[in-house]
Amino acid sequence: MDGTVGLRVTRKERLASGVVGLRLEHPDGRRLPDWTPGAHIDLVLPNGMTRQYSLCGDRWDAHSYRIAVLREDGGRGGSVHVHDELTEGALVRIGGPRNNFGLAPANRYLFIAGGIGITPLLPMLAAAERLDADWRLLYGGRSRDSMALLDELATYGEKVSVAPQDECGLLDLPAWLPEPDDGSKVYCCGPAPLLDAVARACADWPAGSVRTERFVAERVADVEDRSFRVELARSGRSVTVGADVSILDAVRDAGASVLSSCGQGLCGTCETGVFRGEPEHRDAILDDAERARADCMFICVSRSRSERLVLDL
Incomplete structure (x- = not known):
């Protein structure tokens, strides 16, 4: 994959049942690119698989990523490889960091994590604490043994509410959330049922006050894909995107050089500017306001509502 950097696994440790932590450093001890809370990297494994993982270490540590x-035994194999095959000392390649889940200014932050969804939120807590902001975290999981980073969260005291499902049942979001207001922002990351529950609980909150990040793409409602034309503004080329072909594959076949990683509209690598036409957004990144602007799209999954799209390619 173009644009990647080779790093070494300098530490591998158990963080919880089914969760391992990796510390990555440059083999020559060089400074790594800066990042902000909510950022992720593309991890390119020795077997060729590429997966996205949130950075959950100290953003002020310039020489290592965490x-x-x-472990997802029913997944696509990347996490199993990390758990079973990747060892300390191994070399991997990484792309990024990129941030589609940045922490925006607010008077108060309400963080909600489900399972491994704690990872992008942990640096946000540190940032909120550094800013002396008003914040709280609700953290759920199957059991305490499966919930990573509890020891680090314990340092925040009563600001953190830990609610394992086997002890507390499902998270009681209506009871935990305050009344909606313009000065608060909700940040949530976790499995799809949790994100859906947060969306329902926050239905009356002001637009733009709830931000979520998904690790698995949403299922697109059954629609009949159709063909359309895409024009590449830089080269002047035009290509037909068939009903069973992605824009990404079509423009690559036409000679455009576009980086991509996840192929699911999650990582943001293939973001492309839109000059004309109406995108049909199928990603899990853009919010409603960003979609309405129709000035960019993620061409690995999104399509076109109009007969023609003109892209910045």
Whole structure:
């Protein structure tokens, strides 16, 4: 994958049942690119798989990155490889960091994490604490043994509410959330049922006050894909995108050089500017206001509502 950097696994440790942490450093001890809370990297494994993981270490540590990997035996194989094959001393390649889940200014922050969804939120807590902001965290998981980073969260005292499902049942969001107001922002990361529950609980909150990040793409409602035309503004080329072909594949076949990673509209690598036309957004990144502007799209999954799209390619 173009644009990647080779790093070494300098530490591998158990963070919880089914969760391992990796510390990554440059083999020559060089400074790593800066990042902000909510950022993720593309991890390119020795077997060729590429997966996205949130950075959950100290953003002020210029020489190492930390990620946490949940083992998913029913997944696509990347996490199993990390758990079973990747060892300390191994070399991996990384792309990024990129941030589609940045921490915006607010008077108060309400963080909600489910399972491994704690990883992008942990640096946000540190940032909020450094800013002396008003914040609280609600953290759920199957059991305490499966919930990573509890020891680090304990340092925040009563600001953190830990609610394992086997002790407390499902998270009681209506009871925990305050009344909506313009000065508060909700940040949530976790499994789809949790994100859906947060969306329902925050339905009356002001637009733009709730931010979520998904590790798995939402299922697109059954729609009949159709073909359309894409024009590449830089080269002047035009290509037909068939009903069973992604824009990404079509423009690559037409000679455009576009980086991509996840192929699911999650990582943001393939973001492309839109000059004309109406995108049909199918990503899990843009919010409603960003979609309405129709000035960019993620071409690995999104399509076109109009007969023609003109892209910044």
